[in-house]
Amino acid sequence: MNKAISILNKYFGYDSFRRGQEEIINTVNDKKDVLAVMPTGGGKSICYQIPALMLEGITIVISPLISLMKDQVDTLNELEIKAAYINSSLSDNEIFYILTDVKNKKTKILYIAPERLNSMSFVNLMKNLDVSMIAIDEAHCVSQWGHDFRKSYRNIPDFINIFPKRPVVACFTATATKEVRDDIVSVLELRNPKVFITGFNRENLKIKVIKGEVKKKYILDYVGKNSGQSGIVYCSTRKEVDSVYELLFGKFRTVTRYHGGLSDEERKRNQENFIYDKSNIIVATNAFGMGIDKPNVRYVIHYNMPRNIENYYQEIGRAGRDGLNSECIMLYSPRDVQIQKFLIENSTESEERKAHEYKKLRTITDFIHTDNCLRNYILDYFEEKYEGECGTCSNCSGNYEMTDRTIDAQKVLSCVYRMKRPYGINMIVDVLKGSKNQKVLGFKLNELTTYGIMKEYTKEDLKSFVNTLIAHNYLDYIDGEFPVVTGNEKSVRVLKSQEKVLFKNVKKSAPVFEHNELFDRLRNLRKQIAQAENVPGYIVF
Numbered sequence: 444m445n446k447a448i449s450i451l452n453k454y455f456g457y458d459s460f461r462r463g464q465e466e467i468i469n470t471v472n473d474k475k476d477v478l479a480v481m482p483t484g485g486g487k488s489i490c491y492q493i494p495a496l497m498l499e500g501i502t503i504v505i506s507p508l509i510s511l512m513k514d515q516v517d518t519l520n521e522l523e524i525k526a527a528y529i530n531s532s533l534s535d536n537e538i539f540y541i542l543t544d545v546k547n548k549k550t551k552i553l554y555i556a557p558e559r560l561n562s563m564s565f566v567n568l569m570k571n572l573d574v575s576m577i578a579i580d581e582a583h584c585v586s587q588w589g590h591d592f593r594k595s596y597r598n599i600p601d602f603i604n605i606f607p608k609r610p611v612v613a614c615f616t617a618t619a620t621k622e623v624r625d626d627i628v629s630v631l632e633l634r635n636p637k638v639f640i641t642g643f644n645r646e647n648l649k650i651k652v653i654k655g656e657v658k659k660k661y662i663l664d665y666v667g668k669n670s671g672q673s674g675i676v677y678c679s680t681r682k683e684v685d686s687v688y689e690l691l692f693g694k695f696r697t698v699t700r701y702h703g704g705l706s707d708e709e710r711k712r713n714q715e716n717f718i719y720d721k722s723n724i725i726v727a728t729n730a731f732g733m734g735i736d737k738p739n740v741r742y743v744i745h746y747n748m749p750r751n752i753e754n755y756y757q758e759i760g761r762a763g764r765d766g767l768n769s770e771c772i773m774l775y776s777p778r779d780v781q782i783q784k785f786l787i788e789n790s791t792e793s794e795e796r797k798a799h800e801y802k803k804l805r806t807i808t809d810f811i812h813t814d815n816c817l818r819n820y821i822l823d824y825f826e827e828k829y830e831g832e833c834g835t836c837s838n839c840s841g842n843y844e845m846t847d848r849t850i851d852a853q854k855v856l857s858c859v860y861r862m863k864r865p866y867g868i869n870m871i872v873d874v875l876k877g878s879k880n881q882k883v884l885g886f887k888l889n890e891l892t893t894y895g896i897m898k899e900y901t902k903e904d905l906k907s908f909v910n911t912l913i914a915h916n917y918l919d920y921i922d923g924e925f926p927v928v929t930g931n932e933k934s935v936r937v938l939k940s941q942e943k944v945l946f947k948n949v950k951k952s953a954p955v956f957e958h959n960e961l962f963d964r965l966r967n968l969r970k971q972i973a974q975a976e977n978v979p980g981y982i983v984f
């Protein structure tokens with residue numbers, strides 16, 4: 444029997460490799476650098492753990508997940524694999540003993556946090572050891588174009604170069620666009636790396652985008668209907684986590700929460716309660732979840748739109764790791780975009796990175812407003828081919844009919860053309876709606892013949908429609924401090940009636956209420972939320 448598979452059986456107790464694993468393991472064993480992009484739950488860990496056991500010398504695993512190192516190492520030790528970790532949670536004394544074991548070749552796999560590479564004494568010690576492999580987990584953190592850039596990852600290339608005999612370098616991530624993959628290869632100076640992409644598609648995830656619902660009502664309904672199931676609810680700010688947590692906790696006691704504002708101790712406890720099913724719902728910011736291996740998460744709800752497709756994909760990837768069907772629901776309101784813009788604008792990132800973030804934010808806004816298959820959209824983003832429609836996402840499962848929106852589109856597009864210079868979406872919507880807003884009244888309204896021509900629609904509907912036109916390339920969106928939209932060749936074809944605009948009209952199923960009392964409560968809630976969420980005067984989008 445092949446050695447890799449016998450280790451898989453003997454140590455890990457599995458019968459066969461999953462897609463990609465064996466090839467990756469063989470490549471690393473041949474001492475060729477690897478960059479592997481495998482979906483969350485795809486089984487990346489054994490792709491470096493097995494070669495670590497087969498190669499002479501030790502393997503250093505660089506991982507940003509201090510909280511999970513201990514679990515991983517404990518699991519390996521239980522399997523009788525000699526592994527250890529050092530990170531800031533250990534005392535100097537403990538580190539000393541671990542390093543002594545490493546020196547005496549009692550350790551085969553050593554996990555470290557990238558910050559450790561700042562320590563000269565650590566680096567000098569390693570230099571003189573027989574290090575055969577450096578495995579880099581969550582390798583997208585190396586790229587400033589990735590969604591989780593960590594400065595300390597930039598110490599890795601120098602570290603690789605200190606060894607007289609260069610170790611083989613194996614990098615792993617669940618999410619990396621082509622741009623990020625290229626960046627990883629160049630920053631880490633990988634040598635002729637073999638790149639494995641085992642596919643981003645997760646058939647068992649049912650993807651839904653839901654617009655125009657009262658979120659709090661929706662989530663209470665949803666969690667109520669799925670009580671007993673395990674789920675994650677992501678919010679974009681700590682404040683929002685607390686408020687959704689309180690809402691749910693008032694009704695379902697087995698809810699917990701996770702965000703950076705809680706003490707380390709509470710975070711750890713809440714995370715464990717969730718993993719070991721003491722709490723079945725966790726409300727969290729995106730600080731929660733990296734590297735978590737909980738198989739039975741049946742749904743992931745995005746209470747707010749995440750910042751970009753990579754974050755979104757990584758977060759929904761935490762559902763259905765056991766392969767069973769699971770739902771991924773994104774609840775959208777335009778305010779979500781405002782929150783993300785605010786977070787980007789107030790971050791400490793460089794201007795260049797901010798501009799990049801804005802671009803990605805637009806891409807996920809397009810995702811929300813597209814009419815096409817959502818799965819297809821995500822796979823396309825990661826440049827994976829996927830033919831046809833998935834049949835399970837909210838844009839292509841059953842309940843819709845195609846509607847001809849050509850005339851509406853012509854109204855919008857002619858408005859864009861008649862306004863002479865490019866404006867942002869809100870201004871266009873205001874003109875179409877016939878708003879009495881000062882800026883709009885500043886136009887020569889007798890010349891602006893499109894003023895008020897769509898006043899029968901709500902502002903929200905108009906905004907959503909313009910966004911859908913953008914998502915389908917009937918308008919171009921130009922980024923910047925004040926993003927604007929302009930016409931293009933496609934809009935000209937529509938205006939000349941050479942092209943029809945057909946969009947799906949998804950029929951909503953009527954909500955079912957069990958008690959009148961609940962109905963009243965929800966109606967009340969709806970009023971409150973509508974007031975709270977309808978912050979007037981969005982500047983853009």
Ligand code: ADP
Nearest residue numbers: 457459460461482483484485486487488489736
């Ligand atoms: P990733 O890091 O890619 O998200 P993990 O390495 O944590 O995924 O693996 C996810 C789960 O799949 C783990 O419980 C792991 O033990 C299991 N697993 C990995 N490889 C196999 C395999 N070949 N057969 C069965 N289970 C596997």
Ligand code: MG
Nearest residue numbers: 487488580734
């Ligand atoms: Mg992992």
Ligand code: ZN
Nearest residue numbers: 816833836839
């Ligand atoms: Zn679909």
